[in-house]
Amino acid sequence: MHLFSPDLLHHLAHTYGLWLVFAVVLLECLGIPMPGETALVGAAIYAGTTHNIHIAAVIAVAAAAAIIGASCGYLIGRSIGFRLLVHYGRRIRLDERRLKVGEYLFRRHGGKIVFFGRFIALLRTYAALLAGANRMPLSRFMLMNAAGGIVWATVFGVGAYLFGHEAAHLGGRVSLALLVLVIAGVIAGIVFFRRHEDELIRRAELAIPGPLGE
Numbered sequence: 001m002h003l004f005s006p007d008l009l010h011h012l013a014h015t016y017g018l019w020l021v022f023a024v025v026l027l028e029c030l031g032i033p034m035p036g037e038t039a040l041v042g043a044a045i046y047a048g049t050t051h052n053i054h055i056a057a058v059i060a061v062a063a064a065a066a067i068i069g070a071s072c073g074y075l076i077g078r079s080i081g082f083r084l085l086v087h088y089g090r091r092i093r094l095d096e097r098r099l100k101v102g103e104y105l106f107r108r109h110g111g112k113i114v115f116f117g118r119f120i121a122l123l124r125t126y127a128a129l130l131a132g133a134n135r136m137p138l139s140r141f142m143l144m145n146a147a148g149g150i151v152w153a154t155v156f157g158v159g160a161y162l163f164g165h166e167a168a169h170l171g172g173r174v175s176l177a178l179l180v181l182v183i184a185g186v187i188a189g190i191v192f193f194r195r196h197e198d199e200l201i202r203r204a205e206l207a208i209p210g211p212l213g214e
Helices: 008-014 018-030 038-052 054-092 096-117 121-133 136-164 165-208
Strands: none
Touching: 008 096, 018 038, 018 054, 018 121, 038 054, 038 121, 038 136, 054 121, 054 136, 096 121, 096 136, 121 136
16 A cells, blocks of 8 residues: 555545545645645545545535645745745845746736646645745735635545546546646746846836835
């Protein structure tokens, strides 16, 4: 049996119930690498095969944990993460001009990152921290955070409940494919940034004039 396999999560769901789902999903969305999707799928399969817990409860708990965890991650990123970037960013070539570009891009595209990041393991863990560190507007973050959490929990919860282990395997392949696309997108983004850095800096300075506040 593999660590954090669906069978193991199935067993843990029987032992610890919805508390396990809540804890694992919350920690993952807070910024700690955890198998949140596997916990949700395992609990949904358990609900579908045993009917000891209701699928609506599984979805509600997973969505609540995702929203609460990401909200805490956002606040940590906005306070501690932003200060760290301001004070130590130069060590990794993130001067104030580039930090402004990050904030500018999150103002324009942060909603998409937060919403669709729910369906990609790496982004599900760090999107909220990045949104906070780049000072994405709170109201926009909360809206997309709630929408993403509810849609993610519903899609994977209902899918696993109806189709069992087949949905778990398919979900894993889809997540892997999306991760590959994200990596390709990041590489393309780096190339684009290097070619258009001066223009992005100019736009960011117009949108966020003056020194970065803390």
